[in-house]
Amino acid sequence: MFEIVRILYRELHYRILKQNPIVMADPKAYRKALKRTTSMKSGLGYQSLAFLGFGLFYAGSVLLAKTDTQLIPILVSLATIPFIMALYTTAVHASHVVSMGIFEPLKPLPLRVGSLYLSELLLLEIVPTFSITAPSVLALMVRAPVTGLITLLWLLMGLFLGHTIGLLIFRTFGMRVRIGKGGTLRNFLKILGILAYMGMFYAFSYGQEYMRAHSEELARVIGRYSLAYPFTLSSVFHPFPSMTLLLLYALVFGAVYVRVLPAVWNRALEPEVEFAGTEKTPFRAAGGGAIRALVAKDVKILFRRPATLVAFLIPVYVVLPQILAGVREGLTPLKLALYLFIVGFTSTAGADGVLKLESLSIGFLRTLPLNKGHYARSKAISMALVPSIVNLAIVLFGLATLGWKPLLLIPLALLLPLLSASLVMLYFFRYEGEEIGSPEVNLGNMAVLFLMVAVAYLFLGGAFLVAGFTRGVAISSIMALLVVSGAFSLLSR
Structure with missing residues (x-):
């Protein structure tokens, strides 16, 4: 069975590689990339090492915790x-992987x-x-081996829970074709649900300092909900109850996983088609040219597949805690400009x-x-x-609290994300x-892109330090407009 999965992995990454015109145009780069991307050992190994670096920063909270009470909120996070x-x-990625067509040879076979x-x-x-959690688990095992082992098992259970629920989402929404109107409200509610859930994760991540300061109070609150993951991590200091609860989770969600697998395969074999009410309307040719049509196509795809929207909402997850901290400490127009830069970056x-x-x-498209x-x-x-x-929403929020001055930031609110995007596309194309x-x-690639955007933003942000807020807005807006215009001019050649 694993041999089939290995072949599917190689085929998936081979097809992704074939869509990369930069590599396909260079035979030497193609052979090198083919060897790297289609090898499971090297592909998974390099990614694990990269994520392990992020985990080293997170392990500091575990090492700094002095008592078990202080550890509970950190482990929950x-x-x-x-x-x-x-x-x-x-x-x-489930819909993306299925749509790549790598399962087509398996569909005619009598596979369950x-x-x-x-x-x-x-x-x-x-x-x-998962290697993000490895340094923290290792630090915990050195401190308390049994507690560290139980924590590792719970983290693996969390991975399994997320995967099972992700399969349920794919089964429910992933390969569904809706014909007609009527899905707008439903998709909007899905998007709000994604925002709310991912917001909870970032609230945990950015609240570690607060958790350390109020660890005893939080430990008592978490204890009340210790039957619900991730609050179940509060039980790791009591091995027998924790292992019993872990076994219960394994039985319940193992049964859900076994039941959902056939339904997922049926959905992959035959996508569900929904018919909604339609009405005949006269054909009208849309103006705006090829670019407008391509953007409209992207927006429709994005709105029809709300799960894909998660990648575009990362700025919200990053800037929201900063805004909340700014409100608590006192909001200023300069801080508002900083939030726009954070979103753009x-x-x-x-x-x-x-x-x-x-x-x-x-x-x-070709x-x-x-x-x-x-x-x-x-x-x-x-x-x-x-x-x-998102940036315009931040400006509107500033208008409600700071008066008219945030209006000056509207050009930057629109130009900063476009500057980042134009530099990204200039690099890739x-x-x-x-x-x-x-x-x-x-x-x-992402490391290079973030560095490029950071350098551009350094020059734009320097205008605020040199010229003050009002003139800084004008100077940085002009500079951003010149960069965007230049990038679009190069992209049009």
């Missing part, structure tokens, strides 16, 4: 990481465990992220999501009268849409030729 990572990866291959393939993508992470919206439809410039500029606009809306492709997004 730690337990959300594998759960959210597994939920995110499964819900977002087809979705088990999908499950194992997704778990392979999730496992490297973190919107760089949306590159992965926006370049994966098409899956295998890249081939169809048959249309489109060139690389059209595609790259449309992707830049699509990537900047959600962060721009720098290859020769006019062929449309889907460049590979990996940790190395």
Whole structure:
């Protein structure tokens, strides 16, 4: 069975590689990338090492905790990481993996465990992220071996819970085709649900200082909900009750996992089609050209697949705690400008999501009268849409608390995400030729992109330090406009 999963892994990454025009144009780079990306050992190993680096920072909270009471909120926060990572990866990537067509050869076969291959393939993508928790678990094992071992088992359970719930989301929403109108409210509610749930995770992550200061109070509150994951981590200091509860979770969610697998495979074999009320309307040709049509297409795909929206909402998760802290300490126009910069900078992470919206439809786009410039500029606009809306919401919030001054920030609110997006697309679509492709997004590329955007933002932010708020807004807005114009001009060539 594992041999089939290994073949599926190689085939998936081979197909992703074939959509990367930068690599395909260079035979030497292609052979090198083919060897790297289709090898499970090297692919998973490099990712695990990268995530392990993030985990070293998180382990500091475990080492600084002096008592078990202080550890409880930290462990609860730690337990959300594998759960959210597994939920995110499964819900977002299941549809993408199925749509890549790697399961087509298996569909005609009389297999009852087809979705088990999908499950194992997704778990392979999730496992490297689990290494974020490894340094913390190791530190806890050195401190208390039994407690550390039970914590490790609970973290693995959290990964399994997230994966199982992600499969349920895929079963319910992942491969559903809706014909007609009537899905707008439902999709909007899904998006709100994603925001609320992911917001809970970031509230835990950013609240560690508060948790250390109020550890005794929080431990008492967590104790009341110790039967619900991730609050079950409060029981790790009592081995027998904790293991009993862990076994109960394994039995219940193991049964759910076994039941959901056939339903997932049935959904992959035959997507559900829903018919809603429709009405005949006369055909009207839309204006705006190819770029407008491509952006409209991206927005429709994004809204129809709310799980994919998670990648675009990262700026919200990062800036929200900063805004709450700013309100508590006192909001100023300069702080408001800082929040816009944070949103624009973190919107760089949306590159992965926006370049994966098409899956295998890249081939169809290549048959249309489109060139690389059209595609790259449309992707830049699509990537900047959600962060721009977030920035405008921040400006409106500032208007309600600071008067008219935040109005000056509206140009920056729109230009900063577009600046990040245009630099991202300029980097990815720098290859020769006019062929449309889907460049590979990996940790190395993202590191380079974040560095590029950081340098640009350093110059823009310096205008505030040198010229003050009002003139700084004007100078940085002009500079951002020049960068965006230049990038779009290069993308159009």
